[in-house]
Amino acid sequence: MRTKWLIPSCSVAVLAIPGVVLGEFWVKVATEAVIMVLFAASFSLLYGQTGLLSFGQGAYFAVGAYGFALSMTSLHLAFPLCLLIGIVSAALWAWLTGYLCVRLAGIYFAIMTVVVAQSTFYVIFQGYGITGGDNGIQGLIPPGALQNPRVYYFFTLVIVGVSYYAYYRLVGSPFGLSLRSIRENPTRARFVGIDVRKHTLKAFVLSGMFAGISGVLFAPFTRTVVPQMADWMASGKAVFMGILGGAAHLLGPLVGASVWVFLDAFVSGFTVHWPLIIGLLIFLIVFFVPGGLTGLIASYAGNPDAHDERGQIS
Amino acid sequence: MELIINQVFSGLVRASLYFLVTSGLTLLFGVVGTLNMAHFSLYMIASYFTWTFHNLLMDYRFSFWAAFVLSAMTMAVLGIVIEKLVMRRLYERELGEQLLITFAMVYILDDITLVAWGSTPLFVSRPDILTTIVTVGTINLPATDIFILLLGLASGCATWYLLARTSTGRILRAAYSYKEMLPALGIPIHRTYMGIFVLSVVLASIAGSAWTMMGMVDLGQAHSLLIESFCVMVIGGMGSFAGTALSAVICGLTYSFAILYVPKIATLLIFALAGIILIVRPWGLLGQAGRLH
Numbered sequence: 001m002r003t004k005w006l007i008p009s010c011s012v013a014v015l016a017i018p019g020v021v022l023g024e025f026w027v028k029v030a031t032e033a034v035i036m037v038l039f040a041a042s043f044s045l046l047y048g049q050t051g052l053l054s055f056g057q058g059a060y061f062a063v064g065a066y067g068f069a070l071s072m073t074s075l076h077l078a079f080p081l082c083l084l085i086g087i088v089s090a091a092l093w094a095w096l097t098g099y100l101c102v103r104l105a106g107i108y109f110a111i112m113t114v115v116v117a118q119s120t121f122y123v124i125f126q127g128y129g130i131t132g133g134d135n136g137i138q139g140l141i142p143p144g145a146l147q148n149p150r151v152y153y154f155f156t157l158v159i160v161g162v163s164y165y166a167y168y169r170l171v172g173s174p175f176g177l178s179l180r181s182i183r184e185n186p187t188r189a190r191f192v193g194i195d196v197r198k199h200t201l202k203a204f205v206l207s208g209m210f211a212g213i214s215g216v217l218f219a220p221f222t223r224t225v226v227p228q229m230a231d232w233m234a235s236g237k238a239v240f241m242g243i244l245g246g247a248a249h250l251l252g253p254l255v256g257a258s259v260w261v262f263l264d265a266f267v268s269g270f271t272v273h274w275p276l277i278i279g280l281l282i283f284l285i286v287f288f289v290p291g292g293l294t295g296l297i298a299s300y301a302g303n304p305d306a307h308d309e310r311g312q313i314s
Numbered sequence: 315m316e317l318i319i320n321q322v323f324s325g326l327v328r329a330s331l332y333f334l335v336t337s338g339l340t341l342l343f344g345v346v347g348t349l350n351m352a353h354f355s356l357y358m359i360a361s362y363f364t365w366t367f368h369n370l371l372m373d374y375r376f377s378f379w380a381a382f383v384l385s386a387m388t389m390a391v392l393g394i395v396i397e398k399l400v401m402r403r404l405y406e407r408e409l410g411e412q413l414l415i416t417f418a419m420v421y422i423l424d425d426i427t428l429v430a431w432g433s434t435p436l437f438v439s440r441p442d443i444l445t446t447i448v449t450v451g452t453i454n455l456p457a458t459d460i461f462i463l464l465l466g467l468a469s470g471c472a473t474w475y476l477l478a479r480t481s482t483g484r485i486l487r488a489a490y491s492y493k494e495m496l497p498a499l500g501i502p503i504h505r506t507y508m509g510i511f512v513l514s515v516v517l518a519s520i521a522g523s524a525w526t527m528m529g530m531v532d533l534g535q536a537h538s539l540l541i542e543s544f545c546v547m548v549i550g551g552m553g554s555f556a557g558t559a560l561s562a563v564i565c566g567l568t569y570s571f572a573i574l575y576v577p578k579i580a581t582l583l584i585f586a587l588a589g590i591i592l593i594v595r596p597w598g599l600l601g602q603a604g605r606l607h
Contacts, residue, residue: 053410100593107349107409107552108596111544112589118541119585126578232541236417243414273429279421286411286418287403 094208246292551601
């Protein structure tokens with residue numbers, strides 16, 4: 001029991017340190033990294049655990065952010081309620097669209113999610129009256145103490161920490177196990193009595209919810225929302241972060257998102273060619289480190305399971 | 315009536331562009347089984363090459379046509395290089411990795427394009443013969459549009475001829491239906507794969523050069539077309555050449571009429587069409603059921 005709580009409490013303590021010691025710029029970077037951890041987790045739940053390559057996580061990120069932004073600027077609701085509405089709307093949108101997506105597998109699933117994400121982008125982009133079109137919505141200032149970047153860092157850390165704990169429990173639960181069995185062999189999963197479509201839909205909605213949570217945290221962080229949050233390049237970011245860390249490993253999203261965001265901030269300090277660098281990095285990861293960074297660490301730590309943790313569709 | 319004819323015509327022109335940019339993608343997918351997301355970056359780079367060659371040869375009368383051919387040749391060479399360096403290592407890999415690598419290539423190629431040509435949109439001036447307007451009865455048709463339409467038809471027919479009537483085409487069709495058998499018959503499959511990849515790049519190059527007649531050459535041109543082109547591919551049936559031609563026409567006409575009556579959701583309509591097809595008939599209009607998953 002004691003060791004069970006040791007690792008989570010240690011990691012929370014370690015993650016709290018940046019909020020105290022770093023300068024303001026790097027605290028903001030750390031906040032973004034923490035938010036992106038959930039975005040990467042939303043991808044990893046589908047790809048790493050269930051074996052479904054989703055190229056449309058940006059849609060739920062954006063719907064979460066817009067749900068938050070609209071309930072704040074148009075309905076003038078209380079801040080926590082806005083957060084909740086954002087998360088719920090992302091989950092609802094994931095449920096509606098997931099109902100269509102989970103009927104497909106492999107490449108068709110991937111394309112369907114792209115189509116859904118791009119449709120979401122167009123709806124937001126064209127809905128000038130409500131969403132402000134390509135101007136987006138500005139002035140999403142969080143209330144009171146949360147305006148302080150350091151306080152906001154701890155705020156996101158708590159919410160993301162709780163959500164990540166949920167992700168951890170989810171992956172370890174019998175439900176997570178059935179998702180992995182679907183990843184390994186959908187036909188056999190069906191034979192042992194797993195309702196594949198129902199399970200993948202559940203995973204889809206949960207992953208949409210994780211993306212939504214990162215979306216609602218991101219909107220008051222940057223204080224604006226723009227339709228580009230929903231397009232396929234944004235969804236690609238979730239894919240890259242997930243793969244970078246290793247999609248199948250429990251800590252993959254954490255490592256992937258942190259490395260991505262900090263590397264982005266660091267590299268952008270002296271060159272504008274971040275896309276080139278990240279592109280080459282993905283080449284290296286896919287060709288030489290198939291399990292992502294966590295897979296690499298695990299293989300050096302001599303973990304025999306490391307080779308089973310490759311995040312691949314079977 | 316005139317309005318309808320005009321809309322049909324502009325729809326067909328758009329269909330021609332859809333077809334040019336999608337046919338290479340769908341051929342590669344059909345024969346090799348790799349979905350190349352960087353196809354559109356190559357299409358964009360072809361537009362930039364057309365601009366460059368056009369500028370270099372500005373003083374000559376046939377600069378535009380020369381640029382057209384030269385950029386296709388340059389793109390073919392680039393295609394060989396990319397095939398040897400990257401694609402060759404991808405064919406046997408899993409779908410997810412293929413998508414990731416080609417998506418990473420989008421990042422890399424876009425950034426290289428930005429370095430090489432800058433971010434200002436570029437404009438290619440058309441030769442005089444293409445700026446005229448052809449009048450048939452009471453209908454005015456821009457020569458550019460007629461040319462693009464003919465270009466789509468010509469490359470469609472040429473590719474069809476290649477596939478259906480030549481021995482190379484026979485090998486490609488064999489690869490489409492039973493990949494494992496080819497090496498067993500002593501056919502160098504890597505050369506076949508390289509050929510099909512270069513063909514897809516050349517088709518992308520023709521599309522890219524055609525685009526320089528329709529609009530500005532800029533970094534966004536690939537992204538705006540990518541999803542629509544995916545939809546065209548899905549509707550026709552992934553890997554089906556004839557299906558792509560059919561669905562390009564359907565999507566082109568849908569777009570040109572939608573832009574007239576419901577301009578806001580014109581693109582969305584194509585997405586919706588693709589969504590419906592994916593759910594009702596994932597293998598597309600003319601694709602074969604059960605070929606994939």
